[in-house]
Amino acid sequence: MPRTSPSPAAPPLASGRLLYSLAGLAAALVLAVSVNLLAARLLPHARLDLTQQHLYTLSDGTRQVLSGLRDPITLRLFYSRQLGGAAPVFGAYADRVREMLQEYASASDGRLRLEFLDPEPFSETEDRALSYGIQGVPIDQTGEQVYFGIAGTNLIDDERVLPFLQPERERFLEYDLTRLIHELSNPRRPVVGLLSALPLNGDPRALMMRVPGAGQPFVIANQLRQFFSLREIAPETQRIDPDVEVLIVAQPQNLPEAMLYAIDQFVMRGGKLFAMTDPHSESQASRPGPNGQPVRDTASGLDRLLNAWGIETPRDKVVLDQRGAWRVRANPQDRVQAVDYLAWFNTTGDSLTRSDVATADLQQVTFASAGEVRHRPDAPIEFTPLITSSDRAMLVDVARVRESPDPARLLAEFRPDGQHHVLLARARGMLRSAFLDGPPALPEGVAREEGLPAHLDKSEGPANLVVANDSDLLEDRFWVQVQDFLGQQTATPFSDNGALVANLTDTLAGGDALIGLRSRGESLRPFGVVEEIRRDAEARYRQTEQDLTRKLEATERRLRELRQGTGAAGGQAQAVITPEQRAEIDQARAEIVATRGQLRGVQLELRRDIERLETTLRVLNIALVPILLTLFAIGLALARGRRRSAARG
Known part of the structure; x- marks a missing residue:
């Protein structure tokens, strides 16, 4: 039999592709490190703030204060590292404060000087912190003190101090820092x-x-x-x-x-x-x-x-506003534990004009x-x-809120005027x-002050x-x-x-x-859509409840009259209840039972609407993102499959 010659060996495509992939990965890693190093050196303070309110961007007011500094100001951050080790939340906040101070120093064009100090126990730095008024806080039962505060000074030795920085006030950090600098620069x-x-x-x-x-x-x-x-x-x-x-x-x-x-x-x-x-x-x-x-x-x-x-x-009218109304304790005899008090409300959104510098950055203002x-x-x-109020508002007589106001009744009778x-x-x-006629006459016995300016x-x-x-x-x-x-x-x-x-x-x-x-x-920042739905549902409930309550009270009053026999002529009580009165009593009892059932149904329906809404939102929050990612992955796989099929064809 003729011998077949061996076929030539195939090129090592798999190993070559692997080497190319590793080389590409190494090059990408080197590029990423190089970009980070260059950015850190050339753009040390560059930031990309994607938060809706730009929480990590210095405001124009802060930059104006810093650019207006004529004399140097020194800020000293006293922070005990032991505090961060014992309470990590303070450690994270200390990093945030340090970064914010560095942003300030960068924007001040060298006129703001920073010092970061660690006041260890029984050290000169601790004595210095205490002399500035920095507040010490015991870290454990031994009584050892830790510090986390800022002291600022200017050239004439004026001092301003933030005694102890609390993470709860992180959203007011820029305000506190700029206020301190402003006070030192504006005597x-x-x-x-x-x-x-x-x-x-x-x-x-x-x-x-x-x-x-x-x-x-x-x-x-x-x-x-x-x-x-x-x-x-x-x-x-x-x-x-x-x-x-x-x-x-x-x-x-x-x-x-x-x-x-x-x-x-x-x-x-x-x-x-x-x-x-x-x-x-x-x-x-x-x-x-x-x-x-x-x-x-x-x-x-x-x-x-x-x-x-x-x-x-x-002075004779007050404004009621359903949007942003405060939840207050209801009447103890009320079936609902809390109710919207329309006379106390937060103004938000389009109620605050954005064209005026005084209200442009406000989120909400409360009126009562x-x-x-x-x-x-x-x-x-x-x-x-x-x-302004929202368009879900109306005017009522001030007497409705002056003495013993009834929040439930205000809500039940609320009819917005759309203004x-x-x-x-x-x-x-x-x-x-x-x-226009000049200064008014003074009361008898009161002398006019000398040197008053001309009218x-x-x-x-x-x-x-x-x-x-x-x-x-x-x-x-x-x-x-x-x-x-x-x-x-x-x-x-x-x-x-x-x-x-x-x-x-x-x-x-x-x-x-x-x-x-x-x-x-x-x-x-409340969930506006949810709040609007809840308020509309409760307003409908209150109006229905008010009607049913009046009907229930009238029926119960009639039942008491029938039991006491006050329906007789001349208002005299009867000794014997007639069959007609007995039938009317039974009818009144049936109406009371039916009315109470309707009240329970209204309350149940209100709770069902709110619970249904909460369930829907919970499902959307939990399942929507995974579902969208799954659909995206399936669509991407199908698209790739079609491209491969087209390439083979």
């Missing part, structure tokens, strides 16, 4: 006058009574004091000092004519006014008056001045029993709404004095006003939570009321460097 602060019937600077009577938590200054007063020189104005004052740049008038009640005239002339001479009137002050209603009982008159206004300038703040601010159509002023009611607005323009019957230039018809913007419980941390009062905002008041005061005073960063970080 002179604008003078802000404060005129109010509320104890914004504290209540000495409550302190003397030693009521826990009472008598302390409002948090907003302490916050304003960090940026401005606050000066309290007495109601008997006949003129506002010319060095006062902004006058805050909150909850003005029964002001003398001389005081109103002083405010009028202050505005005519170019002073900036921030007025907060109120149809019903929840703050005043919750505090004891001079006689120890809450005052009954909780309304306030500046009608004579504002009306003359083309602005109205009615607020009235609306109206612009008189014939007034020659520029009227700019800053905060956006203005709650806070700016006004600007040439104004005429509310006292002006119109403003010297365009006047700038901010008007809100709610003074409860300032009340702590509506925007901030105050806690005691190792003897130190810590205020953690859950709403942006404080940022709003500070922003508006700052813009009126002429500076806006800090405005963009006061509300940085995450505010409460």
